[in-house]
Amino acid sequence: MINGVCNFCGQLLLVEADTQKDADWKATNICDCGQSKHQTEINKLEIKLNNLIGKNAESNGIFTEVEKNVYKYIFDAAMLVLNKDIEQAQFKVDGTTVTITAKGDKGASINRTKKTTCKEEF
Ligand SMILES: [Zn+2]
Known part of the structure; x- marks a missing residue:
């Protein structure tokens, strides 16, 4: 598990990912901010x-x-x-x-x- 960053609000979210890019993408998808x-x-x-x-x-x-x-x-x-x-x-x-x-x-x-x-x- 690594920290991904939501592309929109910058919130850090712990996700299962191999690369930082993948982690950021996953974090953006699961983030519950409105824009995301x-x-x-x-x-x-x-x-x-x-x-x-x-x-x-x-x-x-x-x-x-x-x-x-x-x-x-x-x-x-x-x-x-x-x-x-x-x-x-x-x-x-x-x-x-x-x-x-x-x-x-x-x-x-x-x-x-x-x-x-x-x-x-x-
Ligand atoms: Zn967000």
């Missing part, structure tokens, strides 16, 4: 968005990565949801629907759905 919590939520949001619409989207074999400018737009909307400025945002992109919804008093959930519809017209 907020940053942790942003980090989590980024990971989730990357899995659903970003560079990891293709790994599940269902979705594709959206255009960079679209990603930024959805990320900004997700931030508004996370900050409770709006309750929900929905995007239709690449034949899929991305919905970001505020969860109770903290956090947000992101869903991406793809409806497979076969339609013939004559």
Whole structure:
């Protein structure tokens, strides 16, 4: 166990880590100062968005990565949801629907759905 320093408030926290850098990162993540919590939520949001619409989207074999400018737009909307400025945002992109919804008093959930519809017209 070594002392890590929270990036935001400078509080020292004892964590299990091999390097000082790792210790600081862990301390920042577990620190309960407001800024740290907020940053942790942003980090989590980024990971989730990357899995659903970003560079990891293709790994599940269902979705594709959206255009960079679209990603930024959805990320900004997700931030508004996370900050409770709006309750929900929905995007239709690449034949899929991305919905970001505020969860109770903290956090947000992101869903991406793809409806497979076969339609013939004559
Ligand atoms: Zn802190």
